[in-house]
Amino acid sequence: MAITPPENRLWWNEPIERVEIGWIVVAFLWGLFMFFFMIAWHFIGGQNLSTETYRITPAAYEQKVADFAEKYQVGDEMGVPIVRPPVGEDVYLLGRLWEWWPILELKKDQSYRFHLSSVDWQHGFSLQPVNINISVHPGYEQIITFTPTEAGEYGIACNEFCGIGHHLMTGRIRVVE
């Protein structure tokens, strides 16, 4: 039994049950398939997180985002600037206690180089209702090329716990035709 030593001292020489061999082969092949499917998606799929990342000080990033917002601001909502960058321009978003800043207005089916970082603690960029979830770190500026495929209002929640105001940390992206 499983709680007593194997009777056959040379248990490693025993034949393996056929059903076990069959299942091991199936499970192993399935594992191989899943492994290669992740690689394949980089070629066949349209959703792969970029790994383009730079080190940056939080202060420098904050300055970059502020400059960007000032340059392309078209209005504001509840005191948060609404920023409409030209198509093809780099887009900046920052997370800080407790907001996603600024509000972005993007065009549908256009691709943008999207910069993402935090200026204080770790935050979680969670775009709703599409449910795209990305971790955001202070000191690391990551760049993802996004192409919004549907017009509409998108909310951003923070889904990395960042202190007592975590649940107040929201933002907005607007996608227009």
Next chain:
Amino acid sequence: MTAIDASYAGAAAAGNFRTCRYTGLKVEASAQSLIKANAVAAVVFLAIGGVMGLLVALTRWPAVHLLPSDWFYLVLTGHGANVLLFWIIFFEIAVLYFASAILLGSRLATPRIAWAGFWLMIVGALMTNVAVFQGDSSVMFTSYPPMQAAPHFYLGLIIFAVGALVGVGVFFGTLVIAHGERTYEGSIPLVTFGALTAAIIAVFTLASGAIILIPTFLWSVGLISEMDPLLYKVIWWGMGHSSQQINVAAHVSVWYAIGALTIGAKPLSEKVSRSAFLLYILFLQLASAHHLLADPGMSASWKIVNTSYLMYLAVLGSMIHGLTVPGALEAAQRRNGYTKGAFEWLRKAPWGNPAFAGMFLSLVMFGFIGGISGVVLGTEQLNLLMHNTIYVPGHFHGTVVTGTTLAFMAMTYYVLPLIFQRDIIWPKLARIQPYLFGLGAAGISLFMMGAGTLGVPRRHWDMSFTDAILQFELPSGGFLMMGLNGLSAVIASAGGILYILITVGTVLWGKRLDKGEAPLTFPLHKRAATVAEYGSHATVKLPGTIILVTIFFVSFVLYYFVNWKYLSELWLMR
């Protein structure tokens, strides 16, 4: 339920040993008291953490929304530490002592040092709890810098880990002693081998923990000025995820043990079951990457190799156990005479025995809920869909609650009579306990996974964003799911409270089994007493098991591709 009594072996063989009159196992006094102490501590921390878990669920139930936000984050931090660390690791130390000293019929190595380890764990666990309740250490289980907790929060965790490491060392020492004193013949039993797997994993896991928590502690007292958040995460998860593999190895061992004790199940072949444990040791340390799939800075190839544990070889280990455990059960039941059709063995299984029921529910739900969701969640690109949503706690409640916790609860129904030598009080309530807890825990896992798929964030006090400047609404389905999650938590809590009452009541007031010929209410398999047959199972046909694993495999494949379909509908990104 019938009573099964082996002939009473009378006085212990020699020295501090007694012979268990149900199993014929030699039980040494110091091993017995250490198992008792660790099991009792485990249950106490389960009670504390469980209450906190209920409070969390009642707060996340939108219609109830019980706690204010600061209390919610405090209690959530405490919930994670108490159930995921203190309950499980105390119980695991008890399992290690059981699998070494008791199953090998050996004395425990250095009982004094084992006690020192136990007290270190107690001091550490209490210190961390004090820090949490003082209110300035609500940093969550992951405690990512730059968010900082009080120094004694980290110090408590370090002391606890050192204590646990001492316990693991005593386990290794006991194996050496048992081998040296020839208390058993041939190879160690499979269950001990599984425990050895857990212990080896524990060593490098706890080492990772030391590497990350010691600098974090120094940072919290001001001796180190900066913690790199990304580096912290990589090393922290070297501990965090691997520690979950300790749990898997431990609860799989418990499955095999309960199968053997209840119906006399033997592994189909020792070689396969042991190799599956070996795969855990070889490949699971790569697992830290699972938590970094949505983080900047790591290359795609690093993520793919690591998250798959190099081509899913550790997953393969679990999938093998997914066949060999029910296969061993089916083979044993067929030998016990339940041979009709594909499923008579399952229908006529001892469902009224809480140890068996808990073990089987743990096996099924760990595979279907925890296992499948874990692989999907840990797929490089699919992770985008649920990273840090409440899907994540949904997944790990599937592994750690429906899997590990339920298996450990099931094992308790044997620990009580065999080690505490007390008969279970309230056997009728004990019968329903694993169903109540298992059903509730399954609901918790599934509804959180559902809510996460709809975008509900984890560790979040207010999913309606009422006071946020820029408001938006999550789908109403998400609110419904969180309500059902709350209901499931109430059911699971009922099962949890019942478990606490039964175990505490049994320890205090259960009928003593060490006096006279008191019968045992919970049946052990007859062969457990006689140890007539050893080793691998002779060849048998296992149609029921084949059908079960086929259902499992089809569910796995379907769910995997459904998620790729969802992914393909997201914004384009590269």
